[in-house]
Amino acid sequence: MHQRGFSLIELLMGLAIAGIVLLLVSPAFGALVESNHREEAAQSLINGIRNARTAALTHNQNVVIHGINGDWSQGWRIILDLSGRGAEDSSNPLLMEHGSGARVPIVGNWHVRRYVRFSHLGQPLMPGKAFQAGTLHFCAAREPVSHQRIVLAATGRVRLDSRKTEQALCAEEKRLRAKSARATL
Numbered sequence: 001m002h003q004r005g006f007s008l009i010e011l012l013m014g015l016a017i018a019g020i021v022l023l024l025v026s027p028a029f030g031a032l033v034e035s036n037h038r039e040e041a042a043q044s045l046i047n048g049i050r051n052a053r054t055a056a057l058t059h060n061q062n063v064v065i066h067g068i069n070g071d072w073s074q075g076w077r078i079i080l081d082l083s084g085r086g087a088e089d090s091s092n093p094l095l096m097e098h099g100s101g102a103r104v105p106i107v108g109n110w111h112v113r114r115y116v117r118f119s120h121l122g123q124p125l126m127p128g129k130a131f132q133a134g135t136l137h138f139c140a141a142r143e144p145v146s147h148q149r150i151v152l153a154a155t156g157r158v159r160l161d162s163r164k165t166e167q168a169l170c171a172e173e174k175r176l177r178a179k180s181a182r183a184t185l
Contacts, residue, residue, distance in 0.1 A: 056118035066115035144171030
């Protein structure tokens with residue numbers, strides 16, 4: 001009698017090989033997905049900062065780009081800063097908003113930790129009229145490494161740096177997130 005199909009042993013061997021291949025490929029696929037999310041978040045934020053500077057110049061007003069709820073990882077908003085109080089004043093008109101579902105850890109040094117304010121001349125300025133410059137780091141989820149950085153110069157120029165470097169701010173952000181996650185439990 002001529003046999004068609006697979007025997008039970010052949011089928012189980014095929015499933016075992018497929019399972020082993022999936023176990024070997026899944027970490028690499030996860031790393032690729034995480035890398036794509038980081039790159040997308042970096043491009044989105046650098047475009048947002050450039051749009052905020054352009055809006056400040058075109059509206060001839062101070063414009064603020066800030067992290068949603070003070071966290072760049074959740075996304076960002078661009079507002080027209082009529083009152084001079086930035087994101088603290090909810091009556092400032094919203095120009096643009098971009099939410100992020102990827103939750104890429106983004107941390108900045110002191111000057112750009114929560115917001116960037118552009119003057120009507122397109123210069124990044126702190127509320128006390130001191131220039132504002134700094135770096136936003138896009139961190140890896142499982143290690144204290146910055147894979148990409150947005151660097152804001154005192155002139156208002158922004159650039160994207162894609163060198164992988166160890167970053168203490170990434171380690172601090174990971175520690176703070178773990179502490180807040182335990183607090184919510």
